[in-house]
Amino acid sequence: MTTTLQLLQQASQAVACLQSCSDSLIQQILNDTALALLANMESILKANEEDLSRMDTSNPKYDRQKLTESRLRGIAEDMQNVSALPSPLGKTYSETIRPNGMTIRKISVPFGVIGVIYEARPNVTCDVFSLCLKSGNVCVLKGGSDADCSNRALVRIIHQVLEKYQLNPALCTLLPPDREATAELLNAVGLVDLVIPRGSSSLIQYVRDHARIPVIETGAGICHTYFDIAGNKEKGQAIINNAKTRRVSVCNALDCLLIHDQRLADLPYLCQLLSQHQVIIYADEPAFKALQGNYPPDLLQQATEESYGTEFLDYKMSIRTVPSLEEALRHIARYSSKHSECIITEDKQNEDIFLQKVDAACVYANVSTAFTDGAQFGFGAEIGISTQKMHARGPMALPELTTYKYIITGNGQTRS
């Protein structure tokens, strides 16, 4: 039985074999893996059924966990798409010749070993492998125990392809699905270069509290949309409805609508489409009055202090009335998780102030926050949405999975 530490050491040793992989070889491997996933559909679906049989069908995880023929086709297609993206490696960021004649080049290189901790979503296993391999990195996967059979089936096929190319299977290392493995991964100083937790806020907090290796946090989004005194109500209605109801379980879904008090008369119109989705509104006093009689009474409640700064991940939204743009900015600065924030306004000056002053990964003017997503940004793929400021912010794709090094060449220069 290989221990987690041994698995991590093997992953670290596998870095060397990636140094001689060209991008065209990487493309071949990814395309072959995509085909192998389709060819082995039956065994993968069988393993997935084993996972599902241990789970209550009413569990909200059940659907995310479930693989079908068409979902597997989608996973294989995503892998082929990543394969075809431009390589993020070997990019020259800068090149300077210093007065003493030495040349300094700054070029993009892989991190080395990237660990990803995630929950019961077997598609993530394939996404992470393809994004890491495309960016020249070894991946260490720590999936949820609920999806362990599915993950093992998927990784078995990846390993078969790697072995066909005589590559080290530790390029894609799956850890045991227990907490001890997570703890060991978070302590793997010198073996793992970066860890990305993907999942619930409790997972992310656990990682933040225990990691001794660098972390990129993803996930939690407490998102606001501010309807300004100069907001267009048609755009407002469409954006609010889209940001709140398109998918309530995503981190960039709308949590709190801020409305300028001089536009309270338009609030029933702005919220009109929400009632069709049975969105429960927690409104402050002025907003509650404006909505009373204009919104289904069973869906309308008084806001409490807990209504603000909450990520609902549900058909729920709070509303706060503000007397000015400045007060909206103060509310956002206090309650936002710095993920995705939006202003609806036709006033260019207010728009500029909002875009400049709001500190968030993605700041929107007259566009739904539903667009915070690697594919929507044109990145072609995404490994997660960073909610921290270091290294990567917002949607992270291939370039964010690289670091850089300085290469200095000369003919004997010494420093005086």
Added chain:
Amino acid sequence: MTTTLQLLQQASQAVACLQSCSDSLIQQILNDTALALLANMESILKANEEDLSRMDTSNPKYDRQKLTESRLRGIAEDMQNVSALPSPLGKTYSETIRPNGMTIRKISVPFGVIGVIYEARPNVTCDVFSLCLKSGNVCVLKGGSDADCSNRALVRIIHQVLEKYQLNPALCTLLPPDREATAELLNAVGLVDLVIPRGSSSLIQYVRDHARIPVIETGAGICHTYFDIAGNKEKGQAIINNAKTRRVSVCNALDCLLIHDQRLADLPYLCQLLSQHQVIIYADEPAFKALQGNYPPDLLQQATEESYGTEFLDYKMSIRTVPSLEEALRHIARYSSKHSECIITEDKQNEDIFLQKVDAACVYANVSTAFTDGAQFGFGAEIGISTQKMHARGPMALPELTTYKYIITGNGQTRS
């Protein structure tokens, strides 16, 4: 008495007042502070004497801690130089218009609050303040207790200048010089965006083990120079001597010379200048034999396993003999701290393999590793040398003190 937590909260609140500071105002403040340091030289030197009086003059920290009239002039000049550098803020990294008509711009913005933990070097207080202010960041300074009087005197003058401009003095926040303040800083989730430890490896390890906020590690350098089968011995002698003896206390000083076994006959020549600096050599068997009789016997010792992977920070160096470039690469992969690594060779193919395969912040060919330094790289300033891969690698200057945000503008776009 203000608690550390209150100081951190004040620093976090001070972020807002920087949003309205133009670069020309920042330049004025830095230039005024430089003048104020010179005008208050007497009180600063007096405070510094108080610190020095508590310290043994034989303590190696004594000299780093000591301020003089000329050193203060240097500190003021550095501040004026940082003031004159181009602002790293508001830089547009990319701008795309998506098929639905929305525009996505990626622009550089400040982190917010940057904490720096350092030891007894009062000049760092002024460096960190000027680099953080220039990049739009609030700085939280946690200096060593040995330098507390000096630090307080310097920060008092900085505060006087900030108050003259009616700016929040918490823009430059000095924490109490105790371990409790360090612990509180490392736990300041939501208040401090980034912490940079500068100092001994025990300090850096403490930070790595205890931080719950993002960290950029700096400092430890276990650096190798490989003299290849095709190395030029004149360049080799000069580079080895320079990398080892220019300043032994710096992180990019040479620790271990790797030599191709077919060039052992040149080893006495390569090490010739080292004996003038009384460099103690720890040589493996073949290198020991090659040097015996050609190097002062009192400075020549047999290498042990501890001779490798050690950062000497002293007039000491180890030598290992290798049969091939591949073996040199393996040694470096095993023992290097991925800081600064060098090859000396006239063989272009070996050079290319080395530059590609060595995983380090700075990889050199035929240039002394002594150049790993922000000023030498032409950055104009430096806040430290990162030894990790996330966010920043190698010398860090103003651009590394910024993050970015995405600004998305449109006319009502929603996602289908």
